[in-house]
Amino acid sequence: MLLELAIGDAYGAGFEYADEMINLGYNDLSRYVQHPRQKLTPGCYTDDTQMSIAIASAIVSGEPWTPELLANWFVKAFQRDRREGYARKFYQFLLTIDDGEDFLAKIEPTSDKSGAAMRAAPLGVLTTIEKVIEYSKIQAAITHNTPDGINAATAAALMSHYFIYQLGPKRKLGQFLEGQIPGEWSKPWQGEVKSKGWMSVRAAITAIIRNDSMTELLKDCIAFSGDVDTVGAIALGAASCSAEISQNLPLHLIETLENDSYGKDYLIDLDRKLMSNFGKRDR
Numbered sequence: 001m002l003l004e005l006a007i008g009d010a011y012g013a014g015f016e017y018a019d020e021m022i023n024l025g026y027n028d029l030s031r032y033v034q035h036p037r038q039k040l041t042p043g044c045y046t047d048d049t050q051m052s053i054a055i056a057s058a059i060v061s062g063e064p065w066t067p068e069l070l071a072n073w074f075v076k077a078f079q080r081d082r083r084e085g086y087a088r089k090f091y092q093f094l095l096t097i098d099d100g101e102d103f104l105a106k107i108e109p110t111s112d113k114s115g116a117a118m119r120a121a122p123l124g125v126l127t128t129i130e131k132v133i134e135y136s137k138i139q140a141a142i143t144h145n146t147p148d149g150i151n152a153a154t155a156a157a158l159m160s161h162y163f164i165y166q167l168g169p170k171r172k173l174g175q176f177l178e179g180q181i182p183g184e185w186s187k188p189w190q191g192e193v194k195s196k197g198w199m200s201v202r203a204a205i206t207a208i209i210r211n212d213s214m215t216e217l218l219k220d221c222i223a224f225s226g227d228v229d230t231v232g233a234i235a236l237g238a239a240s241c242s243a244e245i246s247q248n249l250p251l252h253l254i255e256t257l258e259n260d261s262y263g264k265d266y267l268i269d270l271d272r273k274l275m276s277n278f279g280k281r282d283r
Contacts, residue, residue, distance in 0.1 A: 001160065002056060002271040003264065004240035005121055006049040007253050008218060008232030013038070013046050013085065015222050016229045027222045029215060029250050039084055044258045046085025048233040050077050051119035053262065053270065055139060059122055060273045065135050067142050071107075072100030074142075081262050085229075090115070109145040116140035116153035117197040118230045121237035124160025125274055129180060132161045144197065147182070152197030154181045156234050159205065163241035170244050174205050193226035200227055204235035213246040214239060 014033035015021045026033045032042035040046065054073035063069050078086075078094045086094065097103045116139065123139070126132045133154055140153035155177050162168065162176055174186025189203040203224050211217040217239055221232040239245045257264045 001121060001124075001237050001240050001275065002049070002052060002267045003254070003257075004214070004249065005052055005233045005237035006045045006264075006267055007249060007257055008221065008234075008236030009048040009229050010043055010045045010257055011218060011253060012222055012229030012232035013040055013044070014042060015225075017226060019225050022222065022225055027219055029219060029253065032253070032256060041258075043256045044083065046083070046229055047087075047090075047115075048085070048118040048230055049267075050081065050083065050085075050262075051115070052122055052233070052237070053077055053267070055119050056122040056270055056274045059125065060270070065138060067104055067138065068100050070100075070139050070142055071103040075100055075103050077262075087113075087115075104142070107143060109141060109143050111144045112146040112148040112152075112197060113144070113195045114152065114197040114200045114227060114230045116142075116144035116149050117156040117201050118233055120153045120156040121160045121234065122274055123157035124162075124164050124238070124241065126161065127165075129158065129161065132157050133180065148196065148198055151181050151183050152201045155183060155185055155198075155201050156204075156238075159201075159208075159234070159238035160241050163238055163243075166243065170242055171209055173209060177205070189224070191224070193224045193228065193231055195227055200230040200234055203231045204238065207231070207235050208239050208242070208245070212244065214249045215246075217245065218249070 014035050018036055034042050054077040058069050058073045075097055123132050123135050136154040136157040137150055140150045158177055158180055168176055177185035185205055189206040193199050193203045207217055207220040211220050221235050222228045259265055
């Protein structure tokens, strides 16, 4: 899950709000591309993956699921590995924070954008729908304590849960989500994906339903244009758990994903801990 999420994030980062890159034909999965206006090195993931790592680490820790636990992991993940990709205001905020307690004291949790949804996929390993919803609401409210922010994050977490626990065919994913959380999740998304969290989630659902392989899914996520690294992260994180989707991401995208201290090998190891302890074992 985490490896595929990171690939969707890193590949999408070269196309985020850069329609010209799509129009020039670079969305062919041949390589990670340099964004025309951002400094992020091709093959490096962004805040979507880093915050998903924080969520996964908090789950694997086995500690009580509290805002304090999560805030500590958000701060730790950032401080040990500062990177591009965060919204400018939030990046500057993180630079001023000492620890999780400081984070919670200073954050203004009023956003309805995609930050809580982009990091939610690891929660799908939890063993019941009720637990996924409970944990999702707690994690989302730390930064996105709005109805749209919480609903988008909960829907994103339930997407991976739906596939891990084989709750139905992928064509009924949107209907399943509508039975659990408010939102028009079965309505196909069209056009550019802007910054609201529900937009990225709906685009990811649309792409998953209409594609049967990871390669076509990733290209389709990028083709929407807009906030496509988030769409890619949400979609690939969930789709990596689907038995209906061929796991055929190009080997060169796996091999050239960053592999420093918290890169590819770290993600694979954390993924193994996450899934073996909380996911597939409990089917």
